[in-house]
Amino acid sequence: MPTFKLDGQEIPFEPGDTIIRAAWKKGVEIPHYCWHPGLSIAANCRMCLVEIKSARPMALPILAWDEKKKDYVETTKNKLQPACQIEVTEGMEVASKGAAVEKAQGAVQEFLLLNHPVDCPICDQAGECKLQDYWLAHQKKLKRKDTEPVHKPKAVRFGPTIVYDAERCIMCTRCIRFCDEVVGDHVLDMRERGNKNEITVSPGRELDHAYTLMTEHVCPVGALTSKDFRFKARVWFLRSAPGVCNGCATGCNTWVDYDPRYQRVYRLRPRDNEQVNKFWMCDAGMMTYKRFHEDRILTGRVRQEGRVVEVPRDVAIEASAKVLEKSQRLAVVFSAQHTNEDNFVLGKLGREHLGGTALYLAALSPESVPGGWKGDAILRHPDPNPNRAGATAVAGGELRSTADLAADVAAGRVDAILSLGWAAGESVEQLASLANVPHVNLSSNIGPLTQVATVVVPVATTAEASGTFVNAKGMAQQFQRAVNAPLGIKSAWETLIEIGKRVGREIAFAKLPEVRAAMPATTAAVAAAS
Numbered sequence: 263m264p265t266f267k268l269d270g271q272e273i274p275f276e277p278g279d280t281i282i283r284a285a286w287k288k289g290v291e292i293p294h295y296c297w298h299p300g301l302s303i304a305a306n307c308r309m310c311l312v313e314i315k316s317a318r319p320m321a322l323p324i325l326a327w328d329e330k331k332k333d334y335v336e337t338t339k340n341k342l343q344p345a346c347q348i349e350v351t352e353g354m355e356v357a358s359k360g361a362a363v364e365k366a367q368g369a370v371q372e373f374l375l376l377n378h379p380v381d382c383p384i385c386d387q388a389g390e391c392k393l394q395d396y397w398l399a400h401q402k403k404l405k406r407k408d409t410e411p412v413h414k415p416k417a418v419r420f421g422p423t424i425v426y427d428a429e430r431c432i433m434c435t436r437c438i439r440f441c442d443e444v445v446g447d448h449v450l451d452m453r454e455r456g457n458k459n460e461i462t463v464s465p466g467r468e469l470d471h472a473y474t475l476m477t478e479h480v481c482p483v484g485a486l487t488s489k490d491f492r493f494k495a496r497v498w499f500l501r502s503a504p505g506v507c508n509g510c511a512t513g514c515n516t517w518v519d520y521d522p523r524y525q526r527v528y529r530l531r532p533r534d535n536e537q538v539n540k541f542w543m544c545d546a547g548m549m550t551y552k553r554f555h556e557d558r559i560l561t562g563r564v565r566q567e568g569r570v571v572e573v574p575r576d577v578a579i580e581a582s583a584k585v586l587e588k589s590q591r592l593a594v595v596f597s598a599q600h601t602n603e604d605n606f607v608l609g610k611l612g613r614e615h616l617g618g619t620a621l622y623l624a625a626l627s628p629e630s631v632p633g634g635w636k637g638d639a640i641l642r643h644p645d646p647n648p649n650r651a652g653a654t655a656v657a658g659g660e661l662r663s664t665a666d667l668a669a670d671v672a673a674g675r676v677d678a679i680l681s682l683g684w685a686a687g688e689s690v691e692q693l694a695s696l697a698n699v700p701h702v703n704l705s706s707n708i709g710p711l712t713q714v715a716t717v718v719v720p721v722a723t724t725a726e727a728s729g730t731f732v733n734a735k736g737m738a739q740q741f742q743r744a745v746n747a748p749l750g751i752k753s754a755w756e757t758l759i760e761i762g763k764r765v766g767r768e769i770a771f772a773k774l775p776e777v778r779a780a781m782p783a784t785t786a787a788v789a790a791a792s
């Protein structure tokens with residue numbers, strides 16, 4: 263691979279790479295605002311200016327202050343070039359440090375902050391703002407401008423999810439380019455010139471496509487903020503765990519941002535993965551974090567004489583064992599919302615140990631997603647389940663639907679049910695026949711399956727347990743636990759082992775790696791993906 267030199271370091275590049283892209287691929291950051299690896303080049307912020315040492319210097323005539331003469335004198339300086347726009351050539355030598363470059367970086371910073379309000383204490387971007395970071399790295403000076411800054415609109419509603427602060431905006435146009443180039447919706451544009459310019463929404467429109475939260479994510483400063491996240495948490499208190507989105511079969515890679523003090527998840531952000539989601543996520547996917555804390559099932563539930571009674575988890579496990587040990591024709595319901603590991607242990611208990619031969623898959627249908635679900639040509643897969651492929655592979659092949667299960671129960675072909683998860687493609691009314699047989703359900707949230715169960719045992723969410731999902735392309739992706747499950751609650755696979763013990767069936771897995779090691783289907787999926 264050809265190479266070039268950046269600050270003395272040999273950096274490889276592919277033909278067509280710009281200086282900044284080649285450096286970024288190698289993990290070296292050249293300061294920038296308007297450049298984004300997933301967007302076209304605008305080259306409008308000038309923060310990425312570098313000195314190209316190997317080329318014939320382009321001498322710019324300038325006036326410089328001469329201390330001896332106490333006057334300005336005519337001289338020249340080497341013209342700096344934007345690293346985001348200049349393509350690398352073999353043997354090129356580039357300096358992104360040194361007096362000339364650092365002076366330019368300081369000057370660009372000063373220019374960008376001339377009218378910028380000192381909002382940091384109340385700005386949601388504080389702690390992850392490029393203006394703060396680069397001010398410290400490249401300017402570190404107090405404002406020289408002592409006149410009133412130009413005032414512009416603040417807290418402008420752009421749409422249902424995003425608020426705009428024009429005074430903080432540095433006109434990098436990343437938000438416009440994201441809407442144009444990734445979403446294909448020219449809903450944002452710029453108006454006015456110079457220090458009066460601002461981002462505007464197309465007349466008669468709102469910023470309301472399926473990827474609006476990404477505009478907040480690509481904004482390098484606090485000009486666009488998400489209504490959902492603003493004023494909820496300070497980012498320096500948050501930690502991040504690598505996750506995989508629950509929203510659909512694409513399996514976008516995420517960062518799960520949580521506050522370790524409260525063991526609470528505050529937001530999901532895209533984790534770059536060029537093969538799966540590049541740099542993006544959809545709004546619905548980013549909002550799936552709400553299920554980690556809302557509509558949770560935190561105690562056991564037992565149906566007694568038609569009424570649901572909350573009971574301690576232990577009592578629910580005991581009640582589950584009683585249901586399962588009596589069953590002769592057990593239905594086992596795998597879950598397209600649960601991990602391979604959970605589904606695998608469900609199969610062990612339900613099929614191998616309890617002899618269940620009627621196998622089904624509980625999966626959301628596009629119509630059963632609250633608000634509906636539609637795939638698109640960007641990221642969103644038509645299947646709103648994160649792990650249909652994994653659950654099916656672990657179960658050993660195609661599974662019947664929960665509608666089939668309802669029909670089998672109505673026809674008397676099933677005498678008990680062991681099901682995983684809350685999700686189903688049918689409503690509670692459509693699944694009403696399931697309430698006619700004893701039904702043990704393991705679930706983290708309230709949903710149609712929990713509402714027709716006889717016994718519900720609470721389990722952890724995917725933020726509270728590590729696991730594996732297989733996406734629609736057959737890629738097995740592992741994610742890590744972010745927060746602790748509420749006291750006493752365990753992952754579904756651990757809970758299934760506990761229930762197994764109560765019915766005298768020993769499943770000898772103590773740790774997640776042991777479960778994984780016993781899973782040939784998943785191993786195959788991992789191999790196919792890598």
Ligand code: SF4
Pocket residue numbers: 430431432433434435436437438461480481482483485486
């Ligand atoms: S709102 Fe943010 S992303 Fe859009 S132009 Fe302004 S600073 Fe850039």
Ligand code: SF4
Pocket residue numbers: 507508509510511512513514539542543544545546547548641642643
């Ligand atoms: S496209 Fe699917 S996997 Fe990606 S963020 Fe949206 S819902 Fe999640």
Ligand code: FES
Pocket residue numbers: 293294295296297304305306307308309310311344345346347
């Ligand atoms: S990052 Fe190069 S000009 Fe903005």
